[in-house]
Amino acid sequence: MRDVAIVSVAQTDHRRAVPELNEVEMIQPVIQTVLEQIDAKISDIGFTCSGSSDYLAGQAFSFVMTLDAVGAWPPIVESHVEMDGAWALYEAWLKIQSGHADTALVYGYSKASPGDLPRVLSRQLDPYYYGPLWPDSVAMAGLQARAMLDKGMITEAEMAEIAHRSRTSAESNPHAQVKGSPSVDQLLAEDYLSNPLRKHDCAPVTDGGCAVVIAAGDRAREWADNPAWIRGIDHRVDSHNFGARDITRAPSAALAAEKAGVSDGQVDVAELCAPFTHQERILRNELGLGDDVEVNPSGGALAANPIMGAGLIRLGEVANRIMAGDAGRGVAHATSGHLLQQNLVAVLEGSS
Amino acid sequence: MAESDMEDRSTSTMPGGLWTQPSVSVPDIGDGEVIQRITEPASLHYSYTPGRAPTRFLRGLAEGKLLGGRAEGHDAVYPGSRGMDPVAARPTVESVEVGPDATVTAFCIVHIGFGEKAPPTPFVSALILPDGAAASMYGTVLGIPYEEVRIGMRVRPVWVPEEELGLTSENITHWEPTGEPDVPAEQLKGHM
Amino acid sequence: MGDATSEQEILRAPLTIGYDFQRTTGPVIGAFFTALREHRMLGIRDKAGRVVCPPVEYDPGTGEPLTEMVEVGTEGTVTTWSWVSNLRDGQPLDVPHAMALVQLDGADTAMLHAVDAGSPDNIGSGSRVRVRWRDESVGGIRDIVCFEPIEGGDHG
Numbered sequence: 001m002r003d004v005a006i007v008s009v010a011q012t013d014h015r016r017a018v019p020e021l022n023e024v025e026m027i028q029p030v031i032q033t034v035l036e037q038i039d040a041k042i043s044d045i046g047f048t049c050s051g052s053s054d055y056l057a058g059q060a061f062s063f064v065m066t067l068d069a070v071g072a073w074p075p076i077v078e079s080h081v082e083m084d085g086a087w088a089l090y091e092a093w094l095k096i097q098s099g100h101a102d103t104a105l106v107y108g109y110s111k112a113s114p115g116d117l118p119r120v121l122s123r124q125l126d127p128y129y130y131g132p133l134w135p136d137s138v139a140m141a142g143l144q145a146r147a148m149l150d151k152g153m154i155t156e157a158e159m160a161e162i163a164h165r166s167r168t169s170a171e172s173n174p175h176a177q178v179k180g181s182p183s184v185d186q187l188l189a190e191d192y193l194s195n196p197l198r199k200h201d202c203a204p205v206t207d208g209g210c211a212v213v214i215a216a217g218d219r220a221r222e223w224a225d226n227p228a229w230i231r232g233i234d235h236r237v238d239s240h241n242f243g244a245r246d247i248t249r250a251p252s253a254a255l256a257a258e259k260a261g262v263s264d265g266q267v268d269v270a271e272l273c274a275p276f277t278h279q280e281r282i283l284r285n286e287l288g289l290g291d292d293v294e295v296n297p298s299g300g301a302l303a304a305n306p307i308m309g310a311g312l313i314r315l316g317e318v319a320n321r322i323m324a325g326d327a328g329r330g331v332a333h334a335t336s337g338h339l340l341q342q343n344l345v346a347v348l349e350g351s352s
Numbered sequence: 353m354a355e356s357d358m359e360d361r362s363t364s365t366m367p368g369g370l371w372t373q374p375s376v377s378v379p380d381i382g383d384g385e386v387i388q389r390i391t392e393p394a395s396l397h398y399s400y401t402p403g404r405a406p407t408r409f410l411r412g413l414a415e416g417k418l419l420g421g422r423a424e425g426h427d428a429v430y431p432g433s434r435g436m437d438p439v440a441a442r443p444t445v446e447s448v449e450v451g452p453d454a455t456v457t458a459f460c461i462v463h464i465g466f467g468e469k470a471p472p473t474p475f476v477s478a479l480i481l482p483d484g485a486a487a488s489m490y491g492t493v494l495g496i497p498y499e500e501v502r503i504g505m506r507v508r509p510v511w512v513p514e515e516e517l518g519l520t521s522e523n524i525t526h527w528e529p530t531g532e533p534d535v536p537a538e539q540l541k542g543h544m
Numbered sequence: 545m546g547d548a549t550s551e552q553e554i555l556r557a558p559l560t561i562g563y564d565f566q567r568t569t570g571p572v573i574g575a576f577f578t579a580l581r582e583h584r585m586l587g588i589r590d591k592a593g594r595v596v597c598p599p600v601e602y603d604p605g606t607g608e609p610l611t612e613m614v615e616v617g618t619e620g621t622v623t624t625w626s627w628v629s630n631l632r633d634g635q636p637l638d639v640p641h642a643m644a645l646v647q648l649d650g651a652d653t654a655m656l657h658a659v660d661a662g663s664p665d666n667i668g669s670g671s672r673v674r675v676r677w678r679d680e681s682v683g684g685i686r687d688i689v690c691f692e693p694i695e696g697g698d699h700g
Contacts, residue, residue, distance in 0.1 A: 028441065132686055147623070393562065397559070
């Protein structure tokens with residue numbers, strides 16, 4: 001295995017809607033910044049991979065347009081996933097592991113504002129049994145929260161505490177969209193959005209994105225004083241047929257964590273992509289994170305949730321803490337699909 | 353269902369099937385036609401905003417102008433783009449008028465037209481390079497027999513009447529020949 | 545020309561993208577939909593002997609092809625639910641309703657559908673529900689209009 005590290009991270013200042021910019025105009029400053037931070041040019045990059053969704057863009061092959069923001073002429077080595085940018089990072093990591101590149105630019109982004117996000121996300125579902133019912137993503141998550149409440153795995157007050165903690169942490173995150181929170185009691189006094197979920201239980205709808213540069217060995221050391229080495233990374237999927245599985249669990253997350261080696265050392269910080277409060281509890285359980293582990297100091301997806309970027313941001317946030325020397329070893333998680341269907345887990349570590 | 357009915361069935365329309373699997377036994381559900389196909393309509397609705405550069409382009413069109421964009425410190429002018437110089441990867445922050453006269457850089461002869469506004473077939477769809485622009489735009493060439501259209505041919509846009517100008521690419525109904533001499537191929541390198 | 549950043553200057557247009565997706569069902573989903581048209585419910589037996597409803601082509605555990613479809617009940621039990629008050633295009637009911645997983649009698653897994661419970665006070669995990677059929681069924685999941693609570697049924 002080659003040593004591969006995250007060496008540069010940039011993200012948008014996330015907003016509910018960025019109507020004055022198209023996706024290309026929105027992500028270009030992020031791509032420019034992530035390269036300029038390490039004094040690199042696109043010609044220094046061996047592979048470029050992005051994550052985005054045509055259903056959000058309302059346009060087929062929308063990622064092709066965004067390549068204008070990369071400088072894809074003369075032609076570059078490029079790929080795209082219709083997944084969170086964390087999966088684009090996985091593909092880039094594989095490309096480097098296979099020896100076909102030493103460096104990679106990875107980005108993920110979306111503008112969710114033009115459409116009705118909870119309705120758009122219903123198109124991820126099985127098109128025979130579930131899709132024709134147009135279940136919105138909040139009601140879907142509500143099924144999972146209810147199952148946990150019924151089992152005594154969490155309480156509505158604990159869910160509100162997760163919301164409160166996350167958005168209070170987000171106050172120190174300059175990129176966050178939702179910063180600060182009313183008290184837990186005030187949150188619990190609110191009406192339900194989709195019983196048992198209140199608004200505070202749900203991630204905001206966000207326009208935004210994130211870009212990351214990864215590099216192998218000496219190149220990484222050249223570009224960063226303290227690269228965030230990717231010591232393990234794995235992704236797994238649970239059945240889309242969620243009526244036939246225990247939705248209070250995410251075995252795919254547990255397996256990805258095991259393969260990534262989460263439990264092989266101390267975890268100083270964890271960034272978990274949990275777009276709904278109760279999902280943080282599931283992920284803590286599945287990743288085996290104790291109460292002593294600091295989770296989502298950035299505020300997590302509850303503070304900003306650009307679909308197709310929120311998972312990559314988790315990797316970026318952990319990497320930034322390692323590169324800054326604030327953490328020695330951290331865990332990043334990304335998810336895709338409804339009810340934590342697909343999960344990616346990475347372990348990042350400083351050099352020491 | 354009886355064991356004898358459990359024959360392998362093809363799951364593909366390819367000759368011999370791509371693969372086979374055991375047939376399925378189904379309780380008696382009557383003699384009606386078995387469902388093999390469903391139609392599931394799906395529509396998504398958006399409120400779409402074009403972004404800065406396309407907005408400038410559309411506002412130019414509404415004034416009967418073709419606007420391109422140029423990135424700071426770069427020469428190339430891109431008409432009708434999403435707002436990037438795709439070589440420099442920098443935003444085209446400056447608006448520059450291009451054309452209206454232009455050169456055909458590629459074309460095809462269309463025999464099946466789509467949409468209510470498609471001209472009678474056959475007609476010519478072309479990539480058209482406005483003077484002063486670094487990249488071609490898509491358009492329809494009329495006003496000349498289709499078999500006489502050629503790369504390098506000089507054309508100009510034909511606009512809808514001024515009172516019908518709107519914030520739309522449909523302002524240019526088509527392009528027609530100017531009658532000027534053709535542009536030699538070597539001057540179109542990189543555009544063909 | 546300046547950057548158009550004020551909301552007033554931003555151009556905006558409606559865009560609808562829609563397709564009438566034609567989907568082949570294959571024999572398992574096709575049999576399930578055919579039964580729905582006849583107002584009957586089918587599941588399929590997996591390798592562990594559990595009845596999976598709605599039926600799937602392959603074993604959830606082993607991936608082996610499944611072959612034995614069996615009839616299950618048209619009444620069942622809510623295993624989990626959430627309340628939908630922000631109604632959206634295409635959903636089963638045009639009044640606030642529950643979205644629920646319902647385990648039909650004779651099945652070991654649950655199916656997703658709407659429950660016309662009227663109010664979140666009228667539903668709980670463990671609630672008994674029955675199918676409300678579409679009058680002119682055509683063979684599809686929407687032949688089930690929704691589920692409705694059974695009076696006097698257990699309430700979780």
